[in-house]
Amino acid sequence: MPNSESLEISLHSESFIQHFGEMGSRWGINRTVGQICALLVVSEAPLNADQIGEALHISRSNVSMGLKELHSWNLLRAVAIAGDRKDYFTTPDDVLEMARTLIEERRKREIDPTLSMLRSVLLQEKQVGDDSYALQKMSEMHDLIELLVGWLNEMQTLKSQRLMKLLKLGSGVNKILDLTDRVSGRS
Amino acid sequence: MPNSESLEISLHSESFIQHFGEMGSRWGINRTVGQICALLVVSEAPLNADQIGEALHISRSNVSMGLKELHSWNLLRAVAIAGDRKDYFTTPDDVLEMARTLIEERRKREIDPTLSMLRSVLLQEKQVGDDSYALQKMSEMHDLIELLVGWLNEMQTLKSQRLMKLLKLGSGVNKILDLTDRVSGRS
DNA sequence: TCTAATTTTCAGTAATGTGTGAAATTTAGC
DNA sequence: GCTAAATTTCACACATTACTGAAAATTAGA
Numbered sequence: 001m002p003n004s005e006s007l008e009i010s011l012h013s014e015s016f017i018q019h020f021g022e023m024g025s026r027w028g029i030n031r032t033v034g035q036i037c038a039l040l041v042v043s044e045a046p047l048n049a050d051q052i053g054e055a056l057h058i059s060r061s062n063v064s065m066g067l068k069e070l071h072s073w074n075l076l077r078a079v080a081i082a083g084d085r086k087d088y089f090t091t092p093d094d095v096l097e098m099a100r101t102l103i104e105e106r107r108k109r110e111i112d113p114t115l116s117m118l119r120s121v122l123l124q125e126k127q128v129g130d131d132s133y134a135l136q137k138m139s140e141m142h143d144l145i146e147l148l149v150g151w152l153n154e155m156q157t158l159k160s161q162r163l164m165k166l167l168k169l170g171s172g173v174n175k176i177l178d179l180t181d182r183v184s185g186r187s
Numbered sequence: 188m189p190n191s192e193s194l195e196i197s198l199h200s201e202s203f204i205q206h207f208g209e210m211g212s213r214w215g216i217n218r219t220v221g222q223i224c225a226l227l228v229v230s231e232a233p234l235n236a237d238q239i240g241e242a243l244h245i246s247r248s249n250v251s252m253g254l255k256e257l258h259s260w261n262l263l264r265a266v267a268i269a270g271d272r273k274d275y276f277t278t279p280d281d282v283l284e285m286a287r288t289l290i291e292e293r294r295k296r297e298i299d300p301t302l303s304m305l306r307s308v309l310l311q312e313k314q315v316g317d318d319s320y321a322l323q324k325m326s327e328m329h330d331l332i333e334l335l336v337g338w339l340n341e342m343q344t345l346k347s348q349r350l351m352k353l354l355k356l357g358s359g360v361n362k363i364l365d366l367t368d369r370v371s372g373r374s
Numbered sequence: 375t376c377t378a379a380t381t382t383t384c385a386g387t388a389a390t391g392t393g394t395g396a397a398a399t400t401t402a403g404c
Numbered sequence: 405g406c407t408a409a410a411t412t413t414c415a416c417a418c419a420t421t422a423c424t425g426a427a428a429a430t431t432a433g434a
């Protein structure tokens with residue numbers, strides 16, 4: 001009922017949150033969203049909007065917008081706390097799960113639109129004029145992106161355990177590819 | 188000696204260039220840089236700064252800054268044209284090569300700094316106060332990023348042919364991982 | 375259904391990022 | 405080393421994005 005106690009942020013967490021703020025712009029989210037995300041990751045207990053605003057020294061309305069954005073990234077979990085009308089938030093516990101979500105969301109925002117554009121351009125009737133070189137390049141790009149997107153999707157279907165294994169394999173992939181060469185008889 | 192003829196841009200290329208401009212901000216480069224890159228990709232012949240500026244309707248100084256930025260992404264190739272003092276530019280021919288460069292550069296800008304930050308935080312003496320949960324999360328994140336970065340590096344060492352093969356393999360990776368399970372006897 | 379707590383929206387403002395022209399610098403040929 | 409072409413730098417103007425407080429909307433309990 002009284003205002004929730006204000007948060008203690010350790011110096012370690014402070015650096016972490018600060019960094020996520022600075023990197024936010026490079027990651028295509030803004031500073032505030034990066035900081036909110038970082039704060040929720042390192043907070044064991046879910047936080048309400050007032051606590052977030054106080055911890056980051058930002059206005060309540062800014063918190064609201066930031067949470068909305070974070071929600072659109074599928075990185076926000078709301079939890080109810082008995083006897084408290086406020087909404088409490090956290091991020092998924094599993095960092096690998098978060099990373100996978102992040103990659104999927106970035107794919108949607110950064111790659112899919114380009115794939116669509118290339119598809120529609122390549123489907124159009126050929127215009128007059130010599131743009132065969134340009135069309136060739138767009139076609140190459142389209143095929144590569146399609147391949148990459150398909151591969152990313154396949155990776156998303158792998159269970160975490162499998163994915164970790166693949167990551168740890170590293171250049172051992174080379175041996176595996178050799179193996180498939182021998183099995184299938186292709187180069 | 189006279190000004191080089193002005194460029195004809197096909198409608199297809201126009202869409203392509205426009206799209207790269209719009210996506211630029213999402214990709215962490217700006218509109219102009221995206222457009223210059225797109226223009227150079229679809230132009231068979233190398234272009235000089237004036238041609239670029241004219242094609243994109245931007246000032247000469249803006250072209251200069253854009254080229255500088257593109258250079259910092261390792262996506263620019265300068266070629267000399269006999270009998271012309273102007274510098275001519277193009278992008279690498281191979282789109283896969285460009286994609287690999289892009290991924291590497293984004294890793295440097297978007298992932299490496301975070302890895303460094305996490306390392307330095309985790310190396311610091313433990314502060315007083317209970318931030319063990321936060322440290323735990325940072326440690327998990329550090330390990331995951333390290334794994335991912337290592338894996339990306341391994342991929343960069345693969346020859347293009349090999350990389351394409353891996354991409355085409357898709358979730359066929361599952362079968363291969365099964366195979367290694369059986370061979371090595373691990374889960 | 376009413377009320378008070380909580381959250382969201384939005385118009386205005388602050389902050390950041392982008393583009394330009396003019397001036398400074400560099401470069402290649404003479 | 406001089407000169408003119410070419411390129412880069414930079415201060416300022418312009419555009420976009422982010423943040424705030426106030427007001428509107430929503431929600432949960434009485």
